[in-house]
Amino acid sequence: MKLVSLAFALPWLVACSGKPAELDPYGEVLVQVDTNLRVPHAVSRVRLDLFDAERRWLESRDFSTPEPSDFPLSFSIYEAASGGPRTAYLRARGYTDDHVRDYRGERFEERVAFEAPTTKASLEAACSDAPVLALGELRTLRLRGEAFPEGGLSCTASAGDFDKRTSSGLAVFRLPIEDAGRYRVSVATSSPGVEWAPVADTLLSLRTVCADAQSELACNDDEQSGQGALSGLSRTLEPGDYFVLIGNVAPGPMDVGVFVQQRDAFSNVPTDDPVELAREEPRLIVAGVDQTPQLEPEPYLAVDRLARIDVEPGVQRTAQLLLEGECLGTMADLQGLRSCLSEEGVLSAVEAEPLAAGRARDRESVSAVGTWAKYEHPGCAEATTPTTPGLYDERVCVTGGAFLLGDATLIERGADGGYPERLAVIPSLFVDRYEYTVGRYRDARARGFEPPDGGPFNNFERIALDAADLTRACSYSELLDGSPQFPEQEDFPLSCVSWLTARALCELDGGRLPTVAEREYVASAAGRDFETAYPWGERKPACNESLFGRWYEPSHGSTDCAEEASGPAPVDAEPWASFDVTPEGVVGLGGSLAEWTADSHRAYSDPCFESQPHFSPRCDEAEAPLRTIAGGSWRSPAAGTRAASRTGGAVAGIDPWVGFRCVYEVPEP
Numbered sequence: 001m002k003l004v005s006l007a008f009a010l011p012w013l014v015a016c017s018g019k020p021a022e023l024d025p026y027g028e029v030l031v032q033v034d035t036n037l038r039v040p041h042a043v044s045r046v047r048l049d050l051f052d053a054e055r056r057w058l059e060s061r062d063f064s065t066p067e068p069s070d071f072p073l074s075f076s077i078y079e080a081a082s083g084g085p086r087t088a089y090l091r092a093r094g095y096t097d098d099h100v101r102d103y104r105g106e107r108f109e110e111r112v113a114f115e116a117p118t119t120k121a122s123l124e125a126a127c128s129d130a131p132v133l134a135l136g137e138l139r140t141l142r143l144r145g146e147a148f149p150e151g152g153l154s155c156t157a158s159a160g161d162f163d164k165r166t167s168s169g170l171a172v173f174r175l176p177i178e179d180a181g182r183y184r185v186s187v188a189t190s191s192p193g194v195e196w197a198p199v200a201d202t203l204l205s206l207r208t209v210c211a212d213a214q215s216e217l218a219c220n221d222d223e224q225s226g227q228g229a230l231s232g233l234s235r236t237l238e239p240g241d242y243f244v245l246i247g248n249v250a251p252g253p254m255d256v257g258v259f260v261q262q263r264d265a266f267s268n269v270p271t272d273d274p275v276e277l278a279r280e281e282p283r284l285i286v287a288g289v290d291q292t293p294q295l296e297p298e299p300y301l302a303v304d305r306l307a308r309i310d311v312e313p314g315v316q317r318t319a320q321l322l323l324e325g326e327c328l329g330t331m332a333d334l335q336g337l338r339s340c341l342s343e344e345g346v347l348s349a350v351e352a353e354p355l356a357a358g359r360a361r362d363r364e365s366v367s368a369v370g371t372w373a374k375y376e377h378p379g380c381a382e383a384t385t386p387t388t389p390g391l392y393d394e395r396v397c398v399t400g401g402a403f404l405l406g407d408a409t410l411i412e413r414g415a416d417g418g419y420p421e422r423l424a425v426i427p428s429l430f431v432d433r434y435e436y437t438v439g440r441y442r443d444a445r446a447r448g449f450e451p452p453d454g455g456p457f458n459n460f461e462r463i464a465l466d467a468a469d470l471t472r473a474c475s476y477s478e479l480l481d482g483s484p485q486f487p488e489q490e491d492f493p494l495s496c497v498s499w500l501t502a503r504a505l506c507e508l509d510g511g512r513l514p515t516v517a518e519r520e521y522v523a524s525a526a527g528r529d530f531e532t533a534y535p536w537g538e539r540k541p542a543c544n545e546s547l548f549g550r551w552y553e554p555s556h557g558s559t560d561c562a563e564e565a566s567g568p569a570p571v572d573a574e575p576w577a578s579f580d581v582t583p584e585g586v587v588g589l590g591g592s593l594a595e596w597t598a599d600s601h602r603a604y605s606d607p608c609f610e611s612q613p614h615f616s617p618r619c620d621e622a623e624a625p626l627r628t629i630a631g632g633s634w635r636s637p638a639a640g641t642r643a644a645s646r647t648g649g650a651v652a653g654i655d656p657w658v659g660f661r662c663v664y665e666v667p668e669p
Contacts (some may be wrong), residue, residue: 010569027313029355032365033092034072035303035323035371039065042402042423043094043323047297053087055334057284060293064097069350071144071367072320073242079311088309089350091332094323094394095297103296105280108333111345111611127210133173133244135183138259172210175242175260185244186232187258203247210243214440282334295650299331300420301404306332306339306555308352317355325372327578328423328614344613374425374615375402384585385430390490391443392434392571393509395664396585400428403525405517405617406604407533407644418644420604425615427520431514432661434571434587435595436497436505438476439490445517449508451501453652474656475568491570493593493659499627499651501595502660511662513598515618516646518663519589519630524643527583533642535582535589540638545579547591551635560637568592568634568656588642593659600624601648625650633657 037043044066050059063073079086133139177183187204209215220233248256284292297304303323312316327340330347338347379398387394402425407418474496477488497505499513506512514522523535532538536545542551545567549560569576571588580590589595600621602608608619626648632640635657639645649658 027328028310028316029077029309029311030074030076030316030318031090031309032072032074032318032320033094033323034320034365035094035325036366036368037094037303037323037325037328038370038372038375038402039068039071040096042096042328043303044096044325045094045297046522047091047095048075049091049093050077051091051282053088053089055089055282057282057292058088059286060284060291061359062293065094068367068369071369072365074365075311077311079313081624083565085310085312086504086581087336087352088311089334089337090307090309090321092305092307092321092323093297093302095302099298099301100295101281101298106282106334108335109299109331110333110347111330118246123170124211126170130172130174130210130243133175134261135177135260138257139173167396171246171258173244173246173258174210175206175244177239177242178238179239179262180238181262182234182236183260183262184232184234185258185260187246187308203245205245205247206233206235207243207361208240210245223662245365260636293361298420300329300422302331303328304330304332304340306334306337307348308337308350310352310355316358318358319353319355321530322354325374328615372402377401377428378666380430384433388443391439392437392491393440394433395430396433396588397666398429398431398522398526398584400426400612401521401525402426403521403531405520405644407642410642410644417603418646422604422609422617423614424517424521424617426518426526427616428666429514429518429665430511430666431522431584431586432511432663433585435493435593435659436502437490437571437662438492438494440569441476441494441497441505442490444505444508447508448599449505451498452504453498453500469483475652489570491572492568493571493654495568495593495659496654497596497659499596499649503598506660509662509664511664513596513660514663515616515628516599516628517617519595519597520643522582522586523589523631531643533644535586535641535643536579541579541590541641544575546632546641547573547576547580547588547634548632548636548638548641549634573651589643591632591634591636592645592656594629594631594636594640596649596658596660597628597630597646599628601626601628601646627651629658 033046033048034042044064046065048061048063049057051057059074062068065071065073077088077090103553131139175185185204185206204220205216206218207213207215208217217237218233218235244258244260280292283290303325304327305321305323307321309317309319324340324342326342326344330340330345332339333347336347337350339350340346341348379399380397383397385395403422404421406421408421410418411571475492475494476496503513524533525531534541541548543561550562550566551559569592571577571592576591577587580592581587582589599619600608601624602619604610606619608621609617612618628646629649630646632638632642632645636645649655
């Protein structure tokens, strides 16, 4: 059975085999692969892999499809053997050029609904249902660190601190040992471009009694015992049950892998890494030579379609496959023979594709490129809304669309990083043209607004005590309100506002905080044919183009532009307002103040994000202690002004460099 691109004429190939040009007794199915996604924005390549009925890998082809006119892509599957019909499985994946990963075997991952993890009430509760960690088994998990435990984390001093750590990232495993010997427990983290790397901010403990600190046999505090590419600890063990406890010191979540391996009794050298020993099946073996491709499409950003094609000798048929936009990010199950057909996240059993009689390659084919229904969004009746004089409360209509959420080039890891990227579809929205101002807050107070958390504005530690301090303190304070030496700063963005208060202020005006996806869409894609790295385009800003790098103290922020003027500025201050602006007219998404969003602060690989649909993805955990702060501020380096830049902050936290803006639903026509 062969897969043949129609870049080569099939009769020529047949003629080269010494057969006549006609196909009898050959059987052929002409396959036409189309997509309703945009080309090349969402699909610029098509990967084709052919398997037999037992899922043995027969052939692999990869085609560049940078133009919409490249679709539908046509090729033939033919069978030279006589006899009854033969079954083949064709896997077609549409993806973009730079979104690939190393091939390490079939790593099927099924999307599941997200359920917020329950925090164990105590260490005893965590120990009571500890899962088994088998020898040589790689277990991946997410340490969901939320807060620093008190008193530090040296192994001896904090052995009992695991009680406190059950709410700050704790994992417990039971480790059964059958043979006496020396064993190594390793923990590592995965990151883009690096399969496994040493883990900082972890505590690894090996015990004989799970909840008893006095039974501790070995402990690795943070990364002090890191060896080679991994962090871990080694110990000679007798047969019996042991417990491995892993804690996360950092306040944010961390993705880690943990495994145990036995060391050679004579050489005292660890056995091969279980990650590398994993069976990378299936393999493409041709004439005894391994021709397995080194790379494969990144599942998060590929449309993955598995189809059954029945080829009957002497019969010519045509099959049509659509790489459906709804299925982007839903991985096909090769071994289980399941594939997404038309509904996001839903896998259906692979059945024989309907085949039309004859070969259709000579007929005109109209492509479906760009016709995905979710590309269509109703606009707004008006492009902007009126502004109240002095409040800077004008709203801009941003037409919805699809874009790639995240940025894999960001060097930050975990929840601050932009990996993995994924397609997100954003509806049309009204967005505040400027960040929420001091004047708007004063107006809200006049209308009876009371901050839900009491407000941060009467804290002497956060306000200026003389006029010279104004540039590095909160932009509003009631303690000094009305004092002649302190200007009211009505046109300054409101800073030192908690997430709770920001949310309440948006709701007061009939809006809400934007999601991470909505804000990044406005900053990187809205009103543009292609996404840009910064709200204004691809170029890194200069000091007179965006309000960043104006911190006066090198140890706490960027001083790249401090000589210009320290601190924030009015929301419409020039020259920055004329450069740090999107094509839709939204100002200050790069610098000025970083901005609160609605989402919990999680990595894009976290189940809270992974389980979200394409349309309006949102990771919103009711009790999440950290929320995402997006974009740069007047204290950020230039890299912080990138559209995908983000970090996390406590919901009740306040900072002079953090503010917000609101979004509003577009009324139904």
